[in-house]
Amino acid sequence: MLHAIxxxxxxxxxxxxxxxxxxxxxxxxxxxxxxxxxGTVDRIADWIPPERAWVVTNxxxxxxxxxxxxxxxxxxxxxxxxxxxxxxxxxxxxIQILAADPDAVMLVMPADHVIQPDELFAEAVQSAVSLVERxxxxxxxxxxxxxxxxxxxxxxxxxxSQIDGRKNTWPVAAFREKPDRETAEEYLKTGRFYWNCGxxxxxxxxxxxxxxxxxxxxxxxLLRLRKTAxxxxxxxxxxxxxxxMKSISIDYAILEKADGVCVVxxxxxxxxxxxxxxxxxxxxxxxxxNTIDGPHCGIDTQGCTVRTTKDHLVATIGLxxxxxxxxxxxxxxxxxxxxxAVRDLVxxxxxxxxxxxx
Amino acid sequence: MLHAIxxxxxxxxxxxxxxxxxxxxxxxxxxxxxxxxxGTVDRIADWIPPERAWVVTNxxxxxxxxxxxxxxxxxxxxxxxxxxxxxxxxxxxxIQILAADPDAVMLVMPADHVIQPDELFAEAVQSAVSLVERxxxxxxxxxxxxxxxxxxxxxxxxxxSQIDGRKNTWPVAAFREKPDRETAEEYLKTGRFYWNCGxxxxxxxxxxxxxxxxxxxxxxxLLRLRKTAxxxxxxxxxxxxxxxMKSISIDYAILEKADGVCVVxxxxxxxxxxxxxxxxxxxxxxxxxNTIDGPHCGIDTQGCTVRTTKDHLVATIGLxxxxxxxxxxxxxxxxxxxxxAVRDLVxxxxxxxxxxxx
Numbered sequence: 001m002l003h004a005i006x007x008x009x010x011x012x013x014x015x016x017x018x019x020x021x022x023x024x025x026x027x028x029x030x031x032x033x034x035x036x037x038x039g040t041v042d043r044i045a046d047w048i049p050p051e052r053a054w055v056v057t058n059x060x061x062x063x064x065x066x067x068x069x070x071x072x073x074x075x076x077x078x079x080x081x082x083x084x085x086x087x088x089x090x091x092x093x094x095i096q097i098l099a100a101d102p103d104a105v106m107l108v109m110p111a112d113h114v115i116q117p118d119e120l121f122a123e124a125v126q127s128a129v130s131l132v133e134r135x136x137x138x139x140x141x142x143x144x145x146x147x148x149x150x151x152x153x154x155x156x157x158x159x160x161s162q163i164d165g166r167k168n169t170w171p172v173a174a175f176r177e178k179p180d181r182e183t184a185e186e187y188l189k190t191g192r193f194y195w196n197c198g199x200x201x202x203x204x205x206x207x208x209x210x211x212x213x214x215x216x217x218x219x220x221x222l223l224r225l226r227k228t229a230x231x232x233x234x235x236x237x238x239x240x241x242x243x244x245m246k247s248i249s250i251d252y253a254i255l256e257k258a259d260g261v262c263v264v265x266x267x268x269x270x271x272x273x274x275x276x277x278x279x280x281x282x283x284x285x286x287x288x289x290n291t292i293d294g295p296h297c298g299i300d301t302q303g304c305t306v307r308t309t310k311d312h313l314v315a316t317i318g319l320x321x322x323x324x325x326x327x328x329x330x331x332x333x334x335x336x337x338x339x340x341a342v343r344d345l346v347x348x349x350x351x352x353x354x355x356x357x358x
Numbered sequence: 359m360l361h362a363i364x365x366x367x368x369x370x371x372x373x374x375x376x377x378x379x380x381x382x383x384x385x386x387x388x389x390x391x392x393x394x395x396x397g398t399v400d401r402i403a404d405w406i407p408p409e410r411a412w413v414v415t416n417x418x419x420x421x422x423x424x425x426x427x428x429x430x431x432x433x434x435x436x437x438x439x440x441x442x443x444x445x446x447x448x449x450x451x452x453i454q455i456l457a458a459d460p461d462a463v464m465l466v467m468p469a470d471h472v473i474q475p476d477e478l479f480a481e482a483v484q485s486a487v488s489l490v491e492r493x494x495x496x497x498x499x500x501x502x503x504x505x506x507x508x509x510x511x512x513x514x515x516x517x518x519s520q521i522d523g524r525k526n527t528w529p530v531a532a533f534r535e536k537p538d539r540e541t542a543e544e545y546l547k548t549g550r551f552y553w554n555c556g557x558x559x560x561x562x563x564x565x566x567x568x569x570x571x572x573x574x575x576x577x578x579x580l581l582r583l584r585k586t587a588x589x590x591x592x593x594x595x596x597x598x599x600x601x602x603m604k605s606i607s608i609d610y611a612i613l614e615k616a617d618g619v620c621v622v623x624x625x626x627x628x629x630x631x632x633x634x635x636x637x638x639x640x641x642x643x644x645x646x647x648n649t650i651d652g653p654h655c656g657i658d659t660q661g662c663t664v665r666t667t668k669d670h671l672v673a674t675i676g677l678x679x680x681x682x683x684x685x686x687x688x689x690x691x692x693x694x695x696x697x698x699a700v701r702d703l704v705x706x707x708x709x710x711x712x713x714x715x716x
Contacts, residue, residue: 295712297710299703312686312689313688314689315375315690315707317690317697317699317703318695318699319691324691326689331671331684331689333674334676335677338657341657349671349673354653
């Protein structure tokens with residue numbers, strides 16, 4: 001059976017002050033009424049029932065996550081004791097799912113991406129699942145055709161011939177780290193490169209075996225943990241084993257080394273909503289190039305993204321290309337070109353002892 | 359006896375959102391613990407007792423004004439039914455004071471200026487009062503020596519010879535409207551021009567007679583009103599007469615026409631706190647040229663004025679020469695060069711039906 005694993009442990013710094021430690025991007029409705037994690041569950045709800053939808057999150061976010069997803073069985077929300085990147089996260093989900101369904105296929109995806117339309121996503125997943133059903137060893141990634149020479153994503157280089165003659169399904173020739181601008185432009189020209197969007201399909205036993213092969217210590221710990229699944233000993237075992245696991249991404253741990261890794265070109269639109277500029281892209285902008293969410297009054301204001309609560313007016317005069325985000329206890333005013341510094345800012349706020357605002 | 363008349367009916371648009379209709383600049387502590395009107399009363403308290411200190415304000419502000427000045431007799435806070443510029447305001451104060459003290463000398467001043475030090479102000483007023491005691495016809499203005507070619511103030515041109523050989527006391531040769539830049543620079547060169555800072559000393563009966571001469575209709579209305587002073591008929595008469603008076607400044611109505619108008623060069627420092635840039639001047643700035651009042655964390659932020667409440671963090675990245683003012687229900691972000699547009703902004707907020715924020 002097909003199970004969904006939604007990775008939802010994001011730290012919530014990039015959208016500060018909208019996002020907070022206990023309320024990161026995936027728990028916010030940044031680009032709509034429903035929160036991003038609700039949108040992620042909605043997207044698969046027609047073909048994966050709640051019993052087979054799993055969320056991996058952390059302690060700070062678990063309560064709000066369960067509140068937002070009332071249809072999910074409470075035990076389907078797994079809690080990492082600490083952040084250990086995607087390999088241990090996927091390992092943790094795999095042993096839970098294998099306990100329930102030894103024949104499970106996993107659709108692994110982040111909780112905080114925007115994907116449209118739902119139908120094309122469903123078709124693409126179905127295609128990947130049929131690939132895994134034919135070849136139980138297959139490790140399938142979705143690759144997004146780059147629309148500009150991004151230096152912010154990892155790239156997947158595809159091989160030469162389509163697998164089984166399937167349209168848009170290729171073996172992976174190589175993984176490439178985030179490139180410099182020039183390299184990214186070359187990638188774009190060849191038409192052989194995809195963005196790695198972090199959405200995967202594989203059998204649970206296949207990924208678990210791959211961990212045994214490439215990360216034997218992690219596999220040992222997961223095996224010990226698996227023995228306690230469903231018993232009162234689970235929590236103690238999780239506290240013991242999980243923090244000792246290597247913090248490593250599934251890409252580094254498995255995908256760059258294993259056989260059978262293939263890429264399906266994503267037929268859907270994809271946005272990882274990495275910044276306020278993505279919000280402007282998703283929400284659109286008015287004649288002055290402003291994206292406004294909440295009460296605003298502006299004079300000579302262009303290219304700005306303004307977000308405020310419904311009872312708080314933001315007024316602007318003589319501004320260009322700024323991001324202004326008002327929340328009840330903190331306001332950010334940043335130039336669009338500098339918004340990557342929000343992470344540094346959050347660090348500085350912590351240093352200054354202003355933790356209560358984080 | 360010397361009475362102080364503090365004109366306090368300012369509309370409070372220029373410092374929006376800090377200032378509001380019911381809480382204009384003079385009722386705020388923009389540059390210190392005490393509010394500006396409290397500072398204005400404090401400044402004269404050593405030599406003018408509360409019984410002889412009068413405040414003219416409007417309905418929206420009267421309650422807060424009385425709260426801030428608990429030592430003033432309640433009837434010393436006069437309430438204009440509507441705004442009618444300074445001539446009716448001063449006329450109103452004059453008839454009240456004349457009812458109590460037919461021999462009164464008036465020191466008229468705005469409630470929202472910063473003057474330092476107090477001692478030099480006291481000396482200058484004493485000098486003006488002695489002038490009025492010698493010459494009951496004298497209408498004395500204080501003139502501030504311009505420190506830069508301002509195009510934002512009216513100018514007073516002094517005559518050639520000092521009055522009675524008094525140091526820095528001159529007949530007024532002419533009043534000049536706000537000049538253009540070039541003219542202002544010429545004024546500055548001659549050394550014969552002062553800024554008109556709106557602080558006056560004269561006998562109450564003298565200004566009242568001058569109103570009879572130059573604004574006979576206004577004088578008639580004031581006479582009718584005067585008859586009801588201290589009686590229950592006052593409020594009704596005020597409602598009838600005051601709104602019918604011509605809206606005109608004391609400068610236009612009297613000072614530009616009357617004989618005996620003279621200027622005393624102000625020996626004190628004066629600032630009319632006309633903008634947020636004045637606040638930066640008064641509070642000083644840090645190494646990055648920022649003036650910060652409240653919790654702030656900034657990266658690459660220069661020449662900015664940031665003001666926020668103690669429980670609300672303002673964070674800034676990549677900004678230069680902006681004014682950011684956070685209040686509980688509204689935030690202003692404006693470029694310093696454009697801050698005069700705050701008045702337009704306030705008009706636009708009203709048009710947009712956002713009155714609750716004004």
